[in-house]
Amino acid sequence: MNSVLLNSARAISGWIVDIRRTLHQHPEVKYEEVETSRLVQKTLTELGISFRHSVARTGVVATLGTGSGPCVALRADMDALPIHEEADVEFPSRIPGKMHACGHDCHTAMLLGAARLLKERESELRGTVRLIFQPAEEGGAGGARMIEEGALQNPGVDRVFGIHVWPELPTGFIGGRTGTLMAAVGSLRISVRGKGGHAAFPHMTHDPVVAMSQIICGLQTVVAREMSPFDPSVVSITTLCAGNAFNVIPQDVVATGTIRSLTTEGLLRLRAAIERIAVSIASAHRCTATVERIDDDPDYPATVNDANSWAMVQKAAADLVPLSQIVEVPPVLGGEDFAYYAEKVPGCFVGLGIRNEAIGAVEFVHHPRFKVDEAALPVGAALHTSFALHALKS
Numbered sequence: 001m002n003s004v005l006l007n008s009a010r011a012i013s014g015w016i017v018d019i020r021r022t023l024h025q026h027p028e029v030k031y032e033e034v035e036t037s038r039l040v041q042k043t044l045t046e047l048g049i050s051f052r053h054s055v056a057r058t059g060v061v062a063t064l065g066t067g068s069g070p071c072v073a074l075r076a077d078m079d080a081l082p083i084h085e086e087a088d089v090e091f092p093s094r095i096p097g098k099m100h101a102c103g104h105d106c107h108t109a110m111l112l113g114a115a116r117l118l119k120e121r122e123s124e125l126r127g128t129v130r131l132i133f134q135p136a137e138e139g140g141a142g143g144a145r146m147i148e149e150g151a152l153q154n155p156g157v158d159r160v161f162g163i164h165v166w167p168e169l170p171t172g173f174i175g176g177r178t179g180t181l182m183a184a185v186g187s188l189r190i191s192v193r194g195k196g197g198h199a200a201f202p203h204m205t206h207d208p209v210v211a212m213s214q215i216i217c218g219l220q221t222v223v224a225r226e227m228s229p230f231d232p233s234v235v236s237i238t239t240l241c242a243g244n245a246f247n248v249i250p251q252d253v254v255a256t257g258t259i260r261s262l263t264t265e266g267l268l269r270l271r272a273a274i275e276r277i278a279v280s281i282a283s284a285h286r287c288t289a290t291v292e293r294i295d296d297d298p299d300y301p302a303t304v305n306d307a308n309s310w311a312m313v314q315k316a317a318a319d320l321v322p323l324s325q326i327v328e329v330p331p332v333l334g335g336e337d338f339a340y341y342a343e344k345v346p347g348c349f350v351g352l353g354i355r356n357e358a359i360g361a362v363e364f365v366h367h368p369r370f371k372v373d374e375a376a377l378p379v380g381a382a383l384h385t386s387f388a389l390h391a392l393k394s
């Protein structure tokens with residue numbers, strides 16, 4: 001353990017926390033991160049760090065160091081969620097119905113903290129550090145668009161790291177693993193069309209409500225009967241929308257949901273099985289079914305950590321925290337569009353503990369009372385910095 005870097009991060013923790021709280025009060029959802037992007041750009045300008053903006057609409061790509069290879073990328077996401085905040089904090093969201101409930105405000109603030117720490121050490125950098133601030137992680141595949149618009153080029157990125165606040169780990173713990181950390185994720189919209197009519201004359205209709213009910217029950221067998229028990233996967237139908245009168249059989253019923261698998265191939269198998277079951281059951285009930293993705297959002301691939309990058313993370317983390325705080329975590333069926341970067345170059349996505357019962361930071365991400373122990377923020381900033389220093393050393 002060499003606490004110099006962590007001490008430097010702690011010395012600026014007030015500055016990091018201020019940025020985080022400003023972002024927390026002004027959450028912006030996918031592809032609307034205009035003010036967030038402006039704050040990132042303003043901060044980078046003040047630090048004297050050059051950047052490209054309007055990448056993937058609101059994204060920012062900054063560069064430090066020599067401008068030539070080797071090149072390591074550090075990534076943060078900037079978007080909030082359409083959730084109304086109920087957390088007990090002194091700086092709640094000022095925008096009704098929107099909240100940083102996944103901690104992306106922390107991710108952005110920690111990467112700006114790392115920007116400041118790296119700028120102070122720029123003369124020591126033997127290569128280039130790329131800082132990627134991306135939009136639209138929560139749907140919208142902002143990471144894929146950032147890559148399309150050159151975030152991993154000039155010079156070519158050799159390795160990429162990302163941090164997510166991790167509510168299952170106590171503050172200051174650092175968790176990761178080799179191989180798959182997070183699931184491949186896809187969205188579903190199932191539309192069933194029948195023939196509506198008077199509810200007292202069901203024989204004169206083709207009832208899509210009954211057909212959809214059978215489809216939803218039928219889908220429960222996909223994971224149980226079609227997927228290997230050793231290939232964890234999930235099918236969840238989460239919304240259901242049918243008619244609007246108690247005595248009318250509607251023409252259409254629409255359900256939406258999510259599918260998850262620890263492998264990208266598993267997700268394709270789920271999708272194919274769901275389509276086959278929905279179309280066949282609808283047809284048995286004289287209805288038709290279509291299965292599509294919501295808003296044409298692409299399926300997110302699984303987030304797979306490279307073994308060398310995870311080894312590097314453990315070394316980088318050991319500079320900051322005791323070895324007992326560096327832990328292997330099991331994979332989860334949450335999704336992450338960091339997957340797109342890790343598909344292109346070796347990389348590692350890491351969980352940073354933020355759980356602290358004493359201050360009520362106990363809820364999971366995407367919960368209206370989700371709360372972060374801000375003592376973790378300087379650790380995250382130092383960790384990003386340490387990733388960069390270790391990656392350029394090797």
Ligand code: NI
Nearest residue numbers: 102103137164
């Ligand atoms: Ni997130």
